[in-house]
Amino acid sequence: MKTRLIAVGLLAAFATGMAVAANKETSSTSEAEKAFRSSFRSDNPGYWMKRLDQDETMALCSKYKNVPPKNVKLKIERDQMATIRYPIEGKLIGDWREGEKLASSGKGGHIGFIQPDPPGTARGGNCYACHQMSPKEVAYGTIGPSLKHFAKTRGSSEEIVKYVYDKVYNSNAFTACTNMPRIGYNNWLTPEQITHIVAYVLDPESPVNQE
Template sequence: MKSLSRALPLLLCLLANGVAAADALEVTVRRSFPGASDEERRTRLDQDEVQALCSKHRNRPPADVAARIVESQLQTIRYPEDGKLLGDWRAGEKLASIGTGGHIGRIQPDPADRKKGGNCYACHTLAKKEVAAGNLGPSLTGIGTVRGNGPEAVRYTYQKIFNAQAFFPCSSMPRFGHSGWLTPQEIADAVAFLLDPESPVNKD
């Protein structure tokens, strides 16, 4: 009991300091975007639980946190109404190159109805003919040849694009379906671009 009474002030002090540091960041963020509307703050600056956890752990979550993220993110996955997870690879190919949409602010905003793409080429090599491909993510050239396009491969690929953190907690990849950036149909098209044997990802 005596040791607890000695330890308690120290513990409180440590907790208070941790909270103070986190508060300094959040106060700074709140103050630094005075032009943002309430809606923009809610959707673009406020963090959901996963964003907060990944930020706190600098994308290296301890095992228990990682397991919690996987569990909660698997619950978020939704499917197209027609149930078809393998869409049109040509539509998927177009989405892979579109990097516009969703920019706000007064300097260089997008029109509100501008098409949002997957911008896959920003981070991945896909069809060999597109040489301007980034390397933040792994090369996916020939992935359909390796994985095939059976139901399991199709389902996993769909889920991975819908919410990458259901498999890789704190992955760098956007949760395209969960955020609503891409629709379930668009994700099915991206799946086809990756897995369809006729797609240039697998053909050339």
């Protein structure tokens, strides 16, 4: 009986300890959030600040430090999958030449007082910031996997075409807390522009699938 009481007491102490730790974390998180927000100059154009607001998906990924429990992960992926929109004509493969321009450009989203992109600057998909694509292009980031010879290794069946379109439109539909931006979901590129990027990844003529 005594042992059990001690065990219960220990458990309670442990649980209280966890609650205190959790509270500490919440308050330092909100302090960090405040410090981050106040680091932006107050005369910045208001739309910069809007980019700091998290939607439900981002808030959940922050809460679970990008490793949500399985039910949360599945919920995020299901909800994000339901956001995907297709071009009116329904054709998911466009022109790889247009796709190449979009994939290679990181323009359109820069903020900051020294060299911000003026509003209306044509936007790029910035794929090379994170992915190897054409073997001829030597400047690329490695946050994402290499997409070199993607059609050669994965094929270009209807499923693969749809997968690449969907992935670019809303990456979180496949990996709840991915580092890849939601390019269609955030209206960064239009569905038509995404079809050009799909062609760049999958067209056998595209440099991505050449030597």
